[in-house]
Amino acid sequence: MKYTVRISKEALKQLGDIKDRRIRQALFDRIEELEIDPDQQGKPLRYELVGHRSVRAVRKRYRIVYYVQHEEVIVVVVAVGIRKEGDRSDIYQQAALLIKYTRP
Numbered sequence: 001m002k003y004t005v006r007i008s009k010e011a012l013k014q015l016g017d018i019k020d021r022r023i024r025q026a027l028f029d030r031i032e033e034l035e036i037d038p039d040q041q042g043k044p045l046r047y048e049l050v051g052h053r054s055v056r057a058v059r060k061r062y063r064i065v066y067y068v069q070h071e072e073v074i075v076v077v078v079a080v081g082i083r084k085e086g087d088r089s090d091i092y093q094q095a096a097l098l099i100k101y102t103r104p
Contacts, residue, residue: 001073002035002036002073003034003035003036003038003068003073003074003075004035004073004074004075005031005032005034005035005074005075005077006074006075006076006077007031007076007077008076008077008078008079008098010078010079010098011077011078011079011080014079014080014081014094015027015028015080023058023062026057026058027057027058027062027064027080030055030057030058030064031064031077031080034055034064034066034075034077035075038053038066038068038075039053039068041053041055042054042055042056042064045065045092047096048096048099048100049065049092049095049096049099051067052065052066052067052078052095052099053065053066053067053068054066054092061082061083062080062081062082062083062091063079063080063081063082063083063091063092064077064079064080065077065078065079065080065091065092065095066078078095078098078099079091079094079095079098081094
């Protein structure tokens with residue numbers, strides 16, 4: 001089954017902030033691959049990001065954080081960025097904040 005991939009406004013902004021076109025294009029290409037079997041890709045996340053998954057991209061430096069809505073056959077990309085463990089700019093830290101403040 002083919003899923004529809006949607007990219008959140010925040011993730012689009014993060015992608016737009018990446019200056020290198022080749023990296024940006026590689027990330028878009030990787031996001032497009034989430035159309036097929038998104039639950040079989042990446043890894044499930046924990047703690048504040050339970051219910052979300054993450055895949056690596058661009059030489060495993062970047063992470064794409066997303067969740068799957070099976071009823072609607074949609075993949076929603078929440079955040080895209082570099083993994084910097086322990087840093088406030090770490091993509092998982094940013095994704096957790098986005099999710100915390102954008103949930104109804």
